[in-house]
Amino acid sequence: MKLLNEMNVIQWKNGESKTIKEHTVNDEYTYLFIDYLPPRKFTTYPTDLEDFAIGYCLGEGLIKDYSDISSIELDGTNILITTKLNHDPEEDLEQEGIVQERKGNCEHACVCRLLEYQGVNSDNAGGIRSELKTIEPNMSDLKIDATQIIKDIEHLTDEAKIWQETAGVHVAQLKYKDKIIIREDVSRHVAVDKVIGAAAKEGYDFSQCYISYSGRMPADMLIKVIRVGIPIIISNAAPATSGIDVAQAGNITVIGFVRDNRFTVYTSPERVNLEN
Numbered sequence: 001m002k003l004l005n006e007m008n009v010i011q012w013k014n015g016e017s018k019t020i021k022e023h024t025v026n027d028e029y030t031y032l033f034i035d036y037l038p039p040r041k042f043t044t045y046p047t048d049l050e051d052f053a054i055g056y057c058l059g060e061g062l063i064k065d066y067s068d069i070s071s072i073e074l075d076g077t078n079i080l081i082t083t084k085l086n087h088d089p090e091e092d093l094e095q096e097g098i099v100q101e102r103k104g105n106c107e108h109a110c111v112c113r114l115l116e117y118q119g120v121n122s123d124n125a126g127g128i129r130s131e132l133k134t135i136e137p138n139m140s141d142l143k144i145d146a147t148q149i150i151k152d153i154e155h156l157t158d159e160a161k162i163w164q165e166t167a168g169v170h171v172a173q174l175k176y177k178d179k180i181i182i183r184e185d186v187s188r189h190v191a192v193d194k195v196i197g198a199a200a201k202e203g204y205d206f207s208q209c210y211i212s213y214s215g216r217m218p219a220d221m222l223i224k225v226i227r228v229g230i231p232i233i234i235s236n237a238a239p240a241t242s243g244i245d246v247a248q249a250g251n252i253t254v255i256g257f258v259r260d261n262r263f264t265v266y267t268s269p270e271r272v273n274l275e276n
Helices: 049-059 089-096 106-120 146-159 161-166 188-202 219-228 241-250
Strands: 004-013 016-025 028-034 040-044 069-075 078-083 170-176 179-185 209-213 232-235 253-259 262-267
Touching (some): 004 161, 016 161, 049 188, 146 170, 146 179, 146 209, 146 253, 161 179, 170 188, 188 219, 219 232, 219 241, 241 262
Parallel strands (some): 209 232
Antiparallel strands (some): 004 016, 069 078, 170 209, 253 262
């Protein structure tokens, strides 16, 4: 599968134009089939798809641990996952507050709602599980030095090879002790799913991990982090108010606007050593 495309483009600079060769990233539809649930459709940069699938299941609360997955099969960009929990569509209807009744004309109406739901549930933000009814505060004792935060974003940029070629992807970096995992994708959500999935396969202790990535931090992104138990997330962009509210409830540390040797700590600042 060809992942980068080269094309002739016109570049305008300082009042002059010229034809140059430029690379663009090839994105593909990826379908995720989990047990008996309706398929989920994503636009991805189709590498590290197994990592994505594992991270997605963890971040969406479909599994509690990597060991809950019985099998993963890749068929092109289709991913088939069997879990030990045997999820079925009724779970998703319950999550949406849709009660499927089987009496008279109501059965037909509920089937129509199910079909409507199937058409909209698949997205890069996580779909129907993008809210938390209960939040367990993260009690991790992990701390990070202020100077390390700057270094992490610099490292993220230096290692973002596809971004350097195309400027068409997001990049996520998960750090655990002296180990680093980096993944890229056209979706910031999928990039984060990929590093979470890769770390789960390695058996990393998420309470001692943190993520740096390129992208905004709304609630649906931070919910992934809360669910898996990661205490710190760092970005060169800003959190949304919804993200701050969720982060405060989950007691995770949100650090944004990391650029030009500065950053902003929005929540749980006790995990940042501001003296170093």
